[in-house]
Amino acid sequence: MVSIKDVADQAQVAVGTVSNVLNNxxxxxxxxxxxxxxxxxxxGFVRNDAARQLRAGLSRTIGLIVxxxxxxxFSSLARAxxxxxxxxxxxxxxGDSCHDVGREGRYLDVFEQQRVKGVLISPVGNIDSRLEQxxxxxxPVVLVDRVDPQRRVSSVSVDDVAGGYMAVKHMLTRGRRRIAFIGASTDIQQVADRLTGAQQAVAEYPDAELEVVEAAAMTVLAGRAAGELLAERGRGGLPDGIxxxxxxxxxxVMQAVLLIRGLRIPEDLALIxxxxxxxxxxxxxxxxxxRRPTELMGRTAVELLLEAIDRTAAESRQVIFQPELVTRGSTL
Amino acid sequence: MVSIKDVADQAQVAVGTVSNVLNNxxxxxxxxxxxxxxxxxxxGFVRNDAARQLRAGLSRTIGLIVxxxxxxxFSSLARAxxxxxxxxxxxxxxGDSCHDVGREGRYLDVFEQQRVKGVLISPVGNIDSRLEQxxxxxxPVVLVDRVDPQRRVSSVSVDDVAGGYMAVKHMLTRGRRRIAFIGASTDIQQVADRLTGAQQAVAEYPDAELEVVEAAAMTVLAGRAAGELLAERGRGGLPDGIxxxxxxxxxxVMQAVLLIRGLRIPEDLALIxxxxxxxxxxxxxxxxxxRRPTELMGRTAVELLLEAIDRTAAESRQVIFQPELVTRGSTL
DNA sequence: ACGTGCTAATGAATCGATTCAATATCTGAT
DNA sequence: ATCAGATATTGAATCGATTCATTAGCACGT
Known part of the structure; x- marks a missing residue:
């Protein structure tokens, strides 16, 4: 393996000079x-990052756990x-934690040992103890799509209450009044927030009503099951906006309701x-x-981390992005 | 930052002993x-991986570029x-190269500098020079979903010719005779192989014919465009298997053809x-x-890499997996 | 010829964990 | 009490790049 010393010998200079060629x-x-x-x-000399880091104390890598x-x-956030x-x-x-605490922990260990500059993490469940460690x-740590209630670390997240509000408000302004919310368990903070927003919008219209349907998971199959359940009521019993x-x-849901004879989206049923x-x-x-501003979140997360790295003692910042309504055929 | 020396002092032992506690x-x-x-x-001592690696020369990380x-x-392959x-x-x-040579190169550089044990890579275009470097x-390198024609490095891939063959053969045995193949440019090796397999299957049935339709990309939208093009021919001009x-x-394609009044999948048109x-x-x-055996490919890729790491001078191995037919409603 | 000021190059000390030859300590047998 | 042999511990040397105080080299003015 070629070292900086070999290069220095061959080029008839001192090792310090080679180092300067690379860094100054x-x-x-x-x-x-x-x-x-x-x-x-x-x-074919390649700088040994271990030695560089050991001496200089600086690392050029950032860990991201999704x-x-x-x-x-997450993939588009990671790309950004x-x-x-x-x-x-x-x-x-x-690193991909796959919603698994063990994997998450392993990646945190590796990142710590490698002395990364900092870590961006979308944590699995409660990570209070890990955060503390x-x-x-x-x-330095920045939370992604999650806030630290104690505001110890910076975070980027989305105002899901506003997102839920704008989705339902949109259907209400289009004249829909019998609204259904379909989501998985409200144990998930994001789902709970979106529902809260939906409720706020409905509350503004005295003649509107909101029905909550709990799905088994946040997948296509669970959606279809929920849709079929609704479809069994027949056309009369359906909401006019979901x-x-x-x-x-x-x-x-769309797959399930489109099988109902003669039912049209968005004429008979709006869907968002x-x-x-x-x-x-x-x-x-x-x-x-x-839409959540995914790219912006990814970029901002890195920027917050770089900030946290520069002035270690500074206060944390919680950046909350506003989502954006995207209207397409299903609610026209 | 706590070092092994601090631990040694505090515990009243020599640094070598602390090291042995960790490693032996x-x-x-x-x-x-x-x-x-x-x-x-x-x-709260955390081993400094840079120092460990510098001295011991060993690394515990593997780079994967998809x-x-x-x-x-790729995501399920990565997980495996x-x-x-x-x-x-x-x-x-x-590392995610996003089909971009520049990104791919950056990750290769970083992985080399970090002295990873080896690299798994699904390369963008031609990487002959990088491979050589x-x-x-x-x-050590192992190619994923690609073979090195010169067999210098090991690889895991799938027999796409066999995959194309079994897909089309399946429809032929179900009585379909007017087959269409829809794919993006055959510049992509995988697409070309799948077409070759399709042609082999059709060749076994003298009364069968194969039509090739080139789509703009490998996406849902491109598929819909291709499907709409077919739909314009009217029901008589359609193939009976795609x-x-x-x-x-x-x-x-499914979305486009289902809009044709009265046309049913799979009765009128089989789709795979x-x-x-x-x-x-x-x-x-x-x-x-x-289906390609994604998990198996991921595991095998790592195993080939570990092999290559152990006996550096050994010959390379090309592992080619057989794909598997999954029959569902669209071809029943 | 000499000093001043500047740029360029030098090389020893350093980071923290590992390694290994040398040494210390203990056990049990004689 | 002594020694062989096993076991446990020690600590200096090492990996490769960076850092920085020091030296070398050069140009220019007087």
Whole structure:
């Protein structure tokens, strides 16, 4: 393995000079620099990051732990975070916790041992003790899609109450009055918030009513099951507007209700989802939805982390983004 | 920052002993070990991986670069790779190249500098020169979903010719004779292979014919466009079986043709996709498809890499998996 | 010729964990 | 009491890049 010393010998300079060529090129005379660079590519020298980090104490990597890489929300967030990090020439190392505390813990351990600059994490359940440990060890952390009630660390998240409000308000202004909310257990904070927003909107219209349907999960299949349950009531008993807690549910509901003879979306039933995943616009009837500013969240998360790294003692910041209504065929 | 020396001082032992507690616990007397472990958790000591790696030369991480984390094929492959790596207590660091050569190169650089044990990569286009460089630097590599024609490195991939064959053969045995293949450009090796397999199957039936339709991309929208093009011909001009080069295309095609009045899937038109993504089984009509053994591929890729790491000079191995036919409502 | 001021290059000390030859300590047998 | 042999512990040397105080080299003015 080629080391900086081999390069120095071959180029007839001191090791310090080679180091300067790499890190402070303008301190080295042009001629020398060229000579060294030539030797570097000749020998195929690759800087040993372990040694660099050990001595300099600085790391160029950021750890990112997401709940599920196959969820488009997280994958596009991760992509944006990578882009932003690259601009401050850092690299994002991605870990997928799969909603599993054990995996999450393993990644946190590895990231700590590797002395990453900081960690972005969308935590599984309660991570109070882990948070405390990371803080004790001085590892900067930023929460993603979650806030720390105690405001110890910075976070980026979305105002889901506002999102739920705008989804339902949208259908109400279009004349719908019998609204249904379909979501999984309100144990999930995000689902609870979206429902709260829905309730606020309905409360503004005395003649409107809101029905809550609990689905088994946040998947297409669970959505279809919920839709079939509604369909059994016959056309008379149906709501005229449905708000689903995410797009997958909405797509499932759409599949189920479209099988009802003669029922049309949006004429007879308006339908709106949440997240704006790719499938939303390519559904049989293009799906209206509430979009979260995913890219912006990814970029901002990195920026908050860089901030936290720079001035360690500074106060934390909670950035909450407003979601955006996307109207398509399903609510026209 | 707490170092091994601080631990040694506090526990009144030599640094070597602390190191042994961490790496060769059985060489240390029980009493001493306990004392040291207590001090470690008291002080919150976390091993500095940079120093460990620098001296010991060993790394516990594997780099994985995929084309697109949001593609379910890659995300589930990554998950399986992580599981397998964890069993040999290594960790997978995931990089997303987004089909971009620049990103791919950046991740390769970072992984080399971090001296990962090895790299798993699903390469963007031609990576001959990069491969050569990695080999020159002694970094073990395993290709994923791609083979090296020169067999320099090991690889895991799928027999897409067989996959195309079984998809079309399946429809032929169900009595279909006017088959259409819908895929993006055959510049993509995988698409070309699936078409070859389709042609082989059709060749076995003298009265069968195969039509090739080129879609703009491998997405739902492109599939829908292709489906609408077919639909314009009217019911008489339609094929009776369609094989799409992936599930997204098939879902788009399904959306388009279901809008044709009175046309039924599978009675009038059989449809089969490729990949078995989650959406396949939850489509309006559950979609038959060809499944690739994703988890097995991920695990195997890690195993080939570990092999390559152990005996550096050994010959490479090309593992090619057979895909599996999954029949659902769309071809019954 | 000499001093001043500047740029360029040097190389030893350093980061923290691991390794291993050397040493200390203990056990049990004689 | 002594010694062989096993077991436990020690601590200096090491990995490779960075840092920085020091030295070398050079140009210019007097």
């Amino acid at each position: 090129p303008d301190r080295v005379a042009e001629k020398t620099r060229e000579r060294v660079l030539n030797v570097i590519s000749e020998l 709940l599920d890489v196959s969820n488009p929300f 975070a990578e882009d932003r990090a690259a601009e401050s020439d850092s690299t994002v190392l991605l 990371l803080r004790a060890h001085g590892v 708000f689903c807690a995410n797009d997958l549910l909405a797509i499932g 989802g949440y997240d704006d995943i790719d499938f939303a616009q390519s559904a049989v009837v293009p799906l209206s939805t509430v | 616990p059985d060489r240390v007397a029980e009493k001493t070990r306990e004392r040291v472990l207590n001090v470690i958790s008291e002080l 084309l697109d984390v949001s593609n379910p094929f 790779a992580e599981d397998r790596a964890a069993e040999s207590d290594s960790t997978v660091l995931l 990695l080999r020159a630097h002694g970094v 094989f799409c080069a992936n599930d997204l295309l098939a879902i788009g 996709g490729y990949d078995d993504i989650d959406f396949a089984q939850s489509a309006v009509v559950p979609l038959s498809t060809v």
